[in-house]
Amino acid sequence: MSIFKNSTMETFYGSNDVVGEADCEVRFQGGEIIISYATDDGHDIYRGIEEGAGHYRLTRDGGGGKATLHRFAGDDVLDGYWIEDGAIGMWRITLEE
Template sequence: MEVFKQSLMDTYHAEGVEFDWPCNVRIDEDMVVIEYLDDQEPIIYRGSSSGPGHYRLQKDGGRGDATLHRFPGGKILEGFWIEDVQQGMWRIRLEN
């Protein structure tokens, strides 16, 4: 399993764009876990592989679904998310 403790997430949604949101990422061929803080509240999305480099995720303890995609050996995860009534895209730059 690869662990990226100093990754940075960009989110794009109707209210605007947020850049360089710190997050932790754990990823392997079968699963991915994204962890970050939002207003000091821990948010966790976790999911499983639906094909090489393709992941479907759900938010722990809440209403949230997402996708992430990664090229083999790539340092970028990209995808779509929907949480409650908001939706948008996200990009995560994987950094140790």
């Protein structure tokens, strides 16, 4: 299992505006990925399964969200899109231990 506790998540809405950066934790365990981060309402967790080398399809625990993330072998950046509670956007996560 690989854990990146000091990762940074950048979030963009469909308007291309950067919402901001947030700290997050990324766990890779076998073919599973788990992203967790603090929100104004508490904590969110997205988890998913690798569906091809470096390609992940995720869902939000408790419903209301789905996302993808993609990563080149050996790279420390994940990129993808998200849909959550009717909003859409992109996100980028930079992995740091």
